[in-house]
Amino acid sequence: MLSFAIWTLLAGAVAGSLGALLGIGGGVLLVPLLHSFLGLSISEAAAVSLVGVLAVSASTAASPKARELFNARLAVLMLIFSVSGATFGAKVLDLLSETTYERIFGLTAIAVALILVARLNHHDEDLGEAADVGLLGGRFYDEYTGAEISYAVRRLPIGAVVSFVAGVLASFLGIGGGVLLVPTLNAWCGVPMRVAAATSAFMIGATAVPGVITHYAAGNLNGFELAAAASLGAMAGYRLGLRLSTRAPVRGLKMLMAGVLIVIALVYLVR
Amino acid sequence: MTRPPRPQPSPIQILSRQLAQAGLALSLAVLVSGLAASMAGAVSTSVSLLAMGCAVLVVMPVVAVFLVLAEEVRRRDWLFVAAAVVVIALIAYTTFDRLR
Numbered sequence: 001m002l003s004f005a006i007w008t009l010l011a012g013a014v015a016g017s018l019g020a021l022l023g024i025g026g027g028v029l030l031v032p033l034l035h036s037f038l039g040l041s042i043s044e045a046a047a048v049s050l051v052g053v054l055a056v057s058a059s060t061a062a063s064p065k066a067r068e069l070f071n072a073r074l075a076v077l078m079l080i081f082s083v084s085g086a087t088f089g090a091k092v093l094d095l096l097s098e099t100t101y102e103r104i105f106g107l108t109a110i111a112v113a114l115i116l117v118a119r120l121n122h123h124d125e126d127l128g129e130a131a132d133v134g135l136l137g138g139r140f141y142d143e144y145t146g147a148e149i150s151y152a153v154r155r156l157p158i159g160a161v162v163s164f165v166a167g168v169l170a171s172f173l174g175i176g177g178g179v180l181l182v183p184t185l186n187a188w189c190g191v192p193m194r195v196a197a198a199t200s201a202f203m204i205g206a207t208a209v210p211g212v213i214t215h216y217a218a219g220n221l222n223g224f225e226l227a228a229a230a231s232l233g234a235m236a237g238y239r240l241g242l243r244l245s246t247r248a249p250v251r252g253l254k255m256l257m258a259g260v261l262i263v264i265a266l267v268y269l270v271r
Numbered sequence: 272m273t274r275p276p277r278p279q280p281s282p283i284q285i286l287s288r289q290l291a292q293a294g295l296a297l298s299l300a301v302l303v304s305g306l307a308a309s310m311a312g313a314v315s316t317s318v319s320l321l322a323m324g325c326a327v328l329v330v331m332p333v334v335a336v337f338l339v340l341a342e343e344v345r346r347r348d349w350l351f352v353a354a355a356v357v358v359i360a361l362i363a364y365t366t367f368d369r370l371r
Contacts, residue, residue, distance in 0.1 A: 005306070054328040058298065061291040061335060067284075072339045073351050079336070079358045087365050135350075205332030206358065210365035212329055217369040224321035225309055228302040231328060235299060 004038055005229040012052045012233025019056035019201065019234065020241025021253060024182060027053050027175035028112055029257075030230065031105065032264045042101045043093075044222070046174025047215030050208045052230035053176035057205030059238035060198065069198035074136045074153055074191070078163040078199075082177060082207040085167025090214035093171055105173050106268030113261035115183045116254045125190060127152060140195060154190040163203070171211035176204030283345060287338040291331065298327040333362055 015026020027049040034045035127150040137152035162184040166177025185196035305320030340355035
């Protein structure tokens with residue numbers, strides 16, 4: 001169990017670092033590692049991963065910089081859909097076989113890899129000081145460009161649909177859904193990348209709750225040791241990721257992650 | 272360009288930040304203690320502490336939604352009050368449905 005816990009701690013640290021660097025919970029890497037390398041069933045891996053996702057979300061919520069960027073109104077509106085999706089996912093969790101889970105995970109990993117590659121050259125749009133940002137938009141000071149950025153939220157129905165899907169996948173697969181939410185909010189809804197990441201990190205915490213409770217009730221969180229190790233790793237990894245965030249080659253990291261995800265997807269879809 | 276002055280956070284936003292930091296510190300301390308107890312062979316203590324640490328992590332986002340609700344009530348923005356109530360109701364439904 002000790003070596004399992006150490007590997008889980010390291011995997012959690014990778015997930016936490018990705019949370020800080022790319023604004024995702026890291027469950028999409030944590031689940032295959034726990035499932036394929038440590039031999040947990042995919043339901044157990046999903047349960048442990050979701051607790052790690054909660055730790056990433058809690059770390060973001062405690063970060064003063066992330067709190068400045070977080071759009072609470074947008075988050076709470078999107079949470080209606082993501083928590084509905086998670087509640088629906090939790091209801092039908094027992095109906096799927098292990099093989100079906102693996103197929104869904106493989107397809108999700110491919111989708112996420114394609115999204116990461118498609119968004120490599122995406123740039124945020126600034127509406128300008130005088131712009132009306134509407135009910136859900138906002139303004140924030142961007143430290144990297146040294147300018148105040150104004151943004152409005154567009155195409156809300158797309159955000160709502162993706163939030164619902166992210167919620168279903170959170171309960172099914174143990175991924176927080178940030179990997180779908182951040183690119184959607186950024187590329188389609190007009191939310192700047194850093195605001196999308198902070199808002200998504202808040203959302204994935206509440207979205208993970210129905211899944212964690214359902215997995216706990218189903219007995220997938222045996223003894224809590226692995227969940228604790230994943231959480232502690234995620235907390236440490238998040239702090240490391242924050243330190244690296246100004247220097248890390250984010251574009252290269254995205255390409256590397258896309259490559260890893262395609263390999264993971266092939267493993268799940270071909271076997 | 273010089274940085275414009277930051278808007279002053281409301282008392283609820285300050286409370287939310289303080290609770291998030293306290294919750295993270297508490298869960299970290301309890302989980303580390305639980306893993307230490309596990310390595311020392313104190314199984315029942317370890318399970319209790321680890322379960323408590325995970326429970327703190329589960330409760331934190333729910334508390335955050337409650338604080339968003341409180342902030343929107345303070346602003347009297349009833350659309351977002353209703354949204355926060357729906358989110359809390361959905362989480363409560365799953366919790367009671369699965370744990371009863």
